Amino acid sequence: MPPILGLDVGTTKVAALIGRRESDAQIHLLGFGCVPSEGMSRAVVVDIGRATNCIAQAVRLAEQMAGVKVRSAVIGITGAHISSLNSKAQVAITRADGEISREDVDRVEHNATTINLPPDLEIISAIPRGFVVDGQSGVNNPVGLFGRKLEVETHIIVGMRNFARNLEKCVQANGLDIIATVVEPVATSEAVLCPDERNLGVVLLDIGGGTTDVAVFNSGAICFTGSVPLGGYYVTRDVAAGLRSSLQEAERLKIEHGSAAVEALVDGDQAVPYRMVGTEDETIVPKRILAEIIEARMTEIFQACRREVFKSPYYHLMAGGIVISGGGSLLPNTGYLASRIFDGLPVRIGRPPTLMGVGSELNSPIFATAVGLMLCTHLPPARELPPLAFYPRRIWNSVKSFFYRLAAGEDTYE
Numbered sequence: 001m002p003p004i005l006g007l008d009v010g011t012t013k014v015a016a017l018i019g020r021r022e023s024d025a026q027i028h029l030l031g032f033g034c035v036p037s038e039g040m041s042r043a044v045v046v047d048i049g050r051a052t053n054c055i056a057q058a059v060r061l062a063e064q065m066a067g068v069k070v071r072s073a074v075i076g077i078t079g080a081h082i083s084s085l086n087s088k089a090q091v092a093i094t095r096a097d098g099e100i101s102r103e104d105v106d107r108v109e110h111n112a113t114t115i116n117l118p119p120d121l122e123i124i125s126a127i128p129r130g131f132v133v134d135g136q137s138g139v140n141n142p143v144g145l146f147g148r149k150l151e152v153e154t155h156i157i158v159g160m161r162n163f164a165r166n167l168e169k170c171v172q173a174n175g176l177d178i179i180a181t182v183v184e185p186v187a188t189s190e191a192v193l194c195p196d197e198r199n200l201g202v203v204l205l206d207i208g209g210g211t212t213d214v215a216v217f218n219s220g221a222i223c224f225t226g227s228v229p230l231g232g233y234y235v236t237r238d239v240a241a242g243l244r245s246s247l248q249e250a251e252r253l254k255i256e257h258g259s260a261a262v263e264a265l266v267d268g269d270q271a272v273p274y275r276m277v278g279t280e281d282e283t284i285v286p287k288r289i290l291a292e293i294i295e296a297r298m299t300e301i302f303q304a305c306r307r308e309v310f311k312s313p314y315y316h317l318m319a320g321g322i323v324i325s326g327g328g329s330l331l332p333n334t335g336y337l338a339s340r341i342f343d344g345l346p347v348r349i350g351r352p353p354t355l356m357g358v359g360s361e362l363n364s365p366i367f368a369t370a371v372g373l374m375l376c377t378h379l380p381p382a383r384e385l386p387p388l389a390f391y392p393r394r395i396w397n398s399v400k401s402f403f404y405r406l407a408a409g410e411d412t413y414e
Contacts, residue, residue: 003030003066005073005176006373008184009055009167011040011210012233012327015370016058017362018066019355027374029357030068033061034367042210042229043079043184045166052170059174065358073176074373077124077167078184078213081160084225086129087112090151098146100133105143105150112154124164125157125183129221157183157225180376185213185225187372192325192350192365193217202320204350205305205338206369207328209233212301214308216315224312228304232328235297242293243285244276254331259291260298261340264333295337301328302341309342321346325368 001021008015015034019027035057039050063069089111093100113126131139132151142150164181171178188206189198198217206213208231216224239258240250257272259265268288276283309315322338322345329335335347352371354363362371 002072003068003070004179004374005059005062005070006370006376007055007059007073007075007171007176008367008370008373009040009043009051009075009170010037010078010208010369011043011231013037013209013366014054014058015367016055016062017367017370017374018062018068018070019357019374022356027355029355029362029374031062031064031066031358032362032370033058033063033065035061037209039170040210042231043077043208043227044081044163045170048166048170048173051167052173055170056174059176071175071177072179073171074180074182074376075167075171075178076184076187076369076373077159077164077181078208078211078227079159079163080211080227080229081163082124082157082183082213082225082227083159084155084157085115086153086223087115087156088151088153089114090149093148093150098148100142100145100147100150102143105131105152108150108152109154112152113156115156117158120161121158122161122164123156124159124181125155125186127155127157127186127222129153129155129223130219155222155225157186159183182373182376183225184369184372185215185227186222187376188213188325188350188369189215189217189222189372190375191352191368191372192323195220197320197323200320201314201317203305203309203318203322203342203345205302205322205324205326205329207231207301207324207326207334208369209327212305212326212328214305216309216312216318217320218314218317223314224309226308226311228301228308230297230301230304232326232331234301235294235328235331238293238297239290240277243274243290245274246277249274249277253285253290254294257287257290258294258331259287259333260294260331261333261337262288262291262295264336265291294331298328298331298334298337299341302338306341318345321348323348323350325350325365327366329365 006017017032018030039047091108131142133147201218204215212228214226271284273282339347352368
């Protein structure tokens, strides 16, 4: 099987992973590249040239490590323009003996995605949540069963057509064929969620640099997708503004000394040195002051996520709690703050599995989406479907030092 590229183009980083699916269905990671992102704002392309160049750099690093050239990519898409809805449809079984065929399933799935959308929106993903045969629910694969009526509930994810086209253009400018476009919270879920959490009901929060993706799962399937236009970059910017430091110095302070919750600090009076912008002289700031700045923005992010979650009719069925991933999850006491805002629900930090091959350091929430995209490479090619429509059955981490410090700040709050 030829190698496949998983490409995560975000606000703060571009991660490219090259892998090959082995005969045992495991992904063997061959190489990876990660570079700081340019030309992106809140996960949307704002400069074609700069974004294209960053993708080229990340892919080149991955190819050099893997020793292979890639021509195909699975790409992730996210942003505040992403929204979702659940659609139901039904069809009558036309065969004389009443046996449900693959064609019947295709018909009912097609009917569920026949919806009216504004001209600037398009379907990015359509994920069947479950089938009903003659009133009997809980059917995962109805092919071969007998019945008179087949129903389906489908989770439909839509996004801005032009935003998706801009990202496609940047990828294709690097000579890559796009075989699948996957909404990033769906990809992340395949890397960090377990089946029991999906069945019990769980909320996934993926805190990126410019956005935080929200996904709700219940009864084993996704039922809500959303995005908040806030992420870790805005925490860093607040620290820089509050302490009058550079963004680089603010990022260092956040990673080395920050906390998402003031009340969880045990050394809040400890002073840490830093340099104010425009001077080489050091000054100091108590950890408590730094935490107050960080907590204000992290609280805003989690409150916005909570409002998104409450748009879902399943918000009260979250026995599996909250799983947080992405680079923002590594900020100490992030889980503590999230649990407080989400009414005491249990919280854990979601890490992707360790893949075979190179890159054990990718077992970090920072690379959860990229690993999830790699786990999507077994799905049917997108070219067999309408443009940018992707209909998965079960959608399944160079500049390594750029994120090394983040990985050292693990939050293990349960």
